Amino acid sequence: MLKIHVESPQSVVKPAGIPFLALGFRPFFLLAGLFGVILILLWLGIWSGGIKAPLYYNPVTWHTHEMLYGYTAAVIAGFLLTAVRNWTGAKTPDGIPLALLAMLWLAGRILPFFSAWIPGVLIAIVDIAFLPLLAMAIQPALWKGKASANRIFVPLLFVMAVPNLMIHLESLGLVVIPGSSQDIMLYLVIFLVALLGGRIIPFFSESAIPGHRCRRYPTVEMASVTLLACLILAQVIVPATLSAGWLTGVLALAAAAVQLVRLWGWHHIDVWQKPILWVLYTGFLWLVVGLFLLGLASFAIVPSSLAKHALTIGVIGTLTLGMMARVALAHTGRPLKPAWPIVAAFVAINVAALIRVFGPLLLAESYAFHIHLSGGIWFLAFAVFLVVYLPILIRPRIDGKAW
Template sequence: MSIDPFRPAFRLFFFAGSFYAVVAIFLWLLPMQEVLRYSRSDHSISWHIHEMLYGFVAAIITGYLLTTVSRAGSNKYFVCFLLLAWFSGRLVMNCFYYSWPAFALFTLDSLFPLIIASLVIKDLIIGAKKEYLLLIPILFLFPAVNILFHFGKTENIKVSALLFLNHMIILMITIIGGRLIYSLTLSWQRSVKSQYLPESKRTIEMGVIVVTVITAFIDVFFPGSVWLYLSALIASLFHFLRMWGWRTFKVLSSFSLLIVHLAYAWIVVGYFILAFSYYVDWINHSSAMHVLNIGTIATMILVVMTRLSIRTKNNFIKITSNITFILIFFATILRLSASLLVESYKVLLLLSGALWMMAFVTFLISYSLSIYDISVFKKNRTN
């Protein structure tokens, strides 16, 4: 009995997104070793951010939403078309970014985010799933920001637009990931008959969303201002209070729970660094964003992909899967250290990138093995 690669819908997109997470960083780091020579103009920073958001993150979000929200994920022909649309965007952005006109690039690159945003927003409105309604403006931003990226006159406009989308993806992780952490923590605490059950206070939940959005706006429109310092510091405090309510200090004995709590803890650290990034010489804005992107977004993506796709009793697969989280944790540490230790910046940056790639390679290995494990199990059960 074979495994259908199109069902569930997340299967292809988790593979594609994880594979591209390796490819995009590999291509980004190659010029630093002068292995690959190409014109690294001022566009390269925005290219890097764009491909991590639209190539890596968007693919994973699509797989998740097609499985949990949209019914279109049941149509394998449509899923295949979406994957081709995603691939065409990656092809032109990697091979023709410096040679094709902006409109041609925009046409092929925008097909995927436009279809996904339209489809999922429609399904969210029809399905009236209240817990996901806050995602509608975030999904709308994907095609909207892509317009600014491709037609923005300056690099600053492109980076600023992508930065705002980046912050909104952190908000998405805050909403979806926060609910997941609370649910997992509550279930585990009850299973061990703990008296320290997690709490979720509405004022804190709403406060987290509000201060995260405000910080995003200020970071884009008033960078380096005292308002960014205040908003980022308050955001860090609210996220910390949310974690305190979850009783994070009581889940240290569970590796799987510790990982998701650590992923969220990087939000606290990231916003704290962001608050001081324009006032302290030894940290910068890039440090804060990489802590948020690697520590929180990438780790939570790996958590969600693992929980949805890797269900096996095979100890080797479980160990390989756990190694993935250890690698991404140290990738975050090294990337933060690269900004702190300027004299070792290049070496630490390359090491962080190597650990990032290894993390997603180990995920792909454990994911592939788990699918094979499931297919063997089903075959044996039918015989």
Template structure:
């Protein structure tokens, strides 16, 4: 198929929103810590660690979630995808938020809060209107999640502007558990579903039956942890995280993850999800055991490995449509997912590299940027080709698939 013009860029939400997420993942880390260490001006929000935390949670993660939900909406409500002006306004609000945070020291606090609320208000209104009017009531919970994320952003900024750094970081940690919960809810269904589809397309034997009860228990443990954090019951919160991590390990044990190495696109989902129980176990276990390993470093198993890795592995599928019914991994996406894995390992090794911690952190940031550069190179295919449905998966396998007949 031939290329489409720039006017078609706004025909589907995954194009501008996933592109914005990938660009900001690259730019934010390339700016701080890498760029600032080389002499670039600092972002106008102090301390810089709070800008870093804010932009990855409320900038990168939020626009990635917007891309996923708005891409899935047509299937949920049986309507055409959002396009055109509404997407332009949504992206404009998101860009305005990033600019306001970059020069937050020059923006009045009330204006800063207002600007950063615009994206969440419009996104939540759009999701709630479409899901409720389409009677997809269970999916309306995504709109509630966006509302809660917007409220958390306001509270984070108010506390940070008041000079309470530790309070801001506590809010960020609560948001991180909420993000892990959302990733668990989506990923624990999506990863085995895509895996089973690949197995059926390629004529492989079916995997184990979904561990729905274990998955529900793992999600319940994370909900308990989030509630305990909000109530100030830290020991219970972190014990629940360890329990959830253990349950997720049992869930993953049924996925036969090593068998997916034959398909990098599917394997990338499994290897990214792997960091979720690891990250939850580290965050919960290190709090309870008071180990010498810094908790602030351990959370990168969640942020870089699990959350960012799954965002990359899922959004990158939009660029993997080929001539057949099954999605095919492109080399640049496979490389990007491998680089994210390396970046995660390096970042977790930094506290253990006596005397070279800063250098290892810099290496991790460099691999992160290289990963998103590689991703962006491959994602250009999703911007050039006409929109395909479904966007993030191939056609459902049928008994008449020639490939299945040949391999059965």
């Protein structure tokens, strides 16, 4: 069974001079929150025809790419740069190196809008470079740590860069790739969610609920990793006409069942009294729903877009909002009790997912309405996050500790 170990800090790390650049979660969670607001506004404008998409991508590719390699990659960066230092006590980038890494991510978001004046190859290089550089940034600290299982994140980040390379090669007109590179990245993110979720959700639950012990079964944990890995490989190896059918369907339905068993084993009724916990549980429940819908979509029972939005808005949106809220509180010395507007944002992001996933299924004639309503609620959730967490992310810890 693969575990993500937590280690006691091994050494004292000298903090950067500017609080905002003291630890990776600060700039990257702020950028993710800001981009979560901007991305949905741009997409609604592009989808409605009022705004032109970057010429470098087609509109749908841009939308999917920026959700995965823009927003999601920023949250991954903020989480790993913070967690790796916490796990090992070894230094991860802060100060100027952290600022440069954040600027590289930002350049990847901006440059495609200037593709009429900037060579496409440069746009590709800048965007593709981010995840490998993030991997290299955390590698020294992970190799100093005792828990070798944590080192899986370095090759995983390099693997995540491969679908991005494929997307850019297609955008440059150099290759035509069967299947969807975006889907491969989505499933890689889901693999990461399942991996980390199996570590942090039980840990947080046991820490917050006195006497609670989550039930974890080695066979189920191994099945979780194996099924999701096979789901990824099916998109890479099997021809698109087959992988879109029975093989993906069987794997996705089996993976959904396994994730439900895991979630049930962690659950305690008191979870629902603690917003900082239930937001993680609802996010993981969306993983079950998304995989189930993916299985149904593979057999042409429901549209595949429902599954993908359950996995993006539901899983990624809900879990990342909850994790950013928790990590920012914990690493600035604050109690793990989110303000009521953030609790409202947790509810809102789940409502946005429900509307986007099930609205078109129930009322197909109101498709445009559901897109705009869901997008508007997403916007409100992330706008609230920005307003509440901006001062938290840019100011020093309130307990006087370095990081």
